[in-house]
Amino acid sequence: MRTQRVFVYEYLSGGGLVGGEDGDDEELLEEGIAMRDALLEDLADVPWLRVSAATGSGPVPAMAGVHWARPREQESPHDFVLRQAASHDLSWIVAPETGGLLGCMRKLVGPMRWIGCDSVAIRVASSKLATLEHLARHGLPTPLDACSAREATRWVVKPDDGAGALHTRVHDALADAKADLRQRQRMNASATLEPWVEGEAMSLSLLCGRQRTELLSVNRQQLRLAADGAVHFSGVCHGAIGLDDARAALLQRLARDVALALPGLRGCVGIDLVWHPVRGPVLIEVNPRLTSAFVGLSQRLGRRLALEALEPFARLEVLHAA
Incomplete structure (x- = not known):
């Protein structure tokens, strides 16, 4: 299997959460970071993966083999994802369905580079x-x-x-x-x-x-x-x-x-x-999509669940490229 370039974008920790008015921002951001890090821990140090992960303005943990990407100044989440997806083989996007965001992200990434549910499942489950x-x-x-x-x-x-x-x-x-x-x-x-x-x-x-x-x-x-x-x-x-x-x-x-x-x-x-x-x-x-219940699950089961979820998409990508 050839090396696969994978972009991981969790919306809240990747710069999508900007000064809300609900008073829940800090808690939501913590959940987002936990989901992102759990996903990355499963994908880190896999020989055939080159992993890039999105981060906003905060500090990032030291994870072997993970390259961190930040949005440009004034760059919208949509433009950031579109730019990163274009330079990666696959993109794993964790975003809420609110306002059709998850479905929109799938359209930006495109079906051949998308890790996750198809557009019909996302559209139905978004309501x-x-x-x-x-x-x-x-x-x-x-x-x-x-x-x-x-x-x-x-x-x-x-x-x-x-x-x-x-x-x-x-x-x-x-x-x-x-x-x-x-x-x-x-x-x-x-x-x-x-x-x-x-x-x-x-x-x-x-x-x-x-x-x-x-x-x-x-x-x-x-x-x-x-x-x-x-x-x-x-x-x-x-x-x-x-x-x-x-x-x-x-x-x-x-x-x-x-x-x-x-x-x-x-x-x-x-x-x-x-x-x-x-x-x-x-x-x-x-x-x-991946939820907060995923955090800690790989460790509890002794499996790299995110890697198991990704592998079928990587094989499809290789076949498509051939």
Whole structure:
């Protein structure tokens, strides 16, 4: 295999996060740096890889074999990614779906140099409502089904293309939820309303390929509801359910069903769900990219997961070049 030049760009740590107004910037940046470094640790010192990684203005860790690239002064994230992608064989972009950002980055990089999900999977998963409607059409359990609507005692309003739990609020009355939704729509904010599913918040870490979807870890999401209904995300407990647990077999089948419904899922992917005490798993959203649950997972499993995810794309690139 010839040497492959790979560009790693994590949006938040690569200069994309510029002075927000939510007060969450520092926490988001820490998550971004952790994802970037976990990915790079898996790719560092691989003989057939030359890895470049994006960084903003802050310091960078010493990683053998990693070249650090910074945006030029006044260079936009889109222009920076376009410039770097042109000089690399492959690009691994970790960016939120918000505002169509991830999908836009894929267009800039181009399908032959892109590491990750295809454009259809990204487009569907970039909308929480579109994702649930799509999965429901394939017979998978979601908050949109009749059972959830009938049993609901609370409702949640959240950004339709948001990341994490930012701007997510739970309401005890449907009328209040609808008023919240209307207010966001008046402000031209992306928003969706759905029944709040009671139960244990979980996430699945997957490695998706053309022939196989592997469940790597079943995680517990640490969520807290404030008195005003605001939802706060405080991290992930990895491996909360062992893969030898009886529930894991059902979750593995569910993961495969999601991959069949969205056949363009590739590489490191996350699924958020709630384990309802009676109904079992109910799907909440699909993250068509590497997520914060990936951090520490390679070490725990004793595998270079990012390298495993990258290898199929590298082989395709070689064939294309030939």
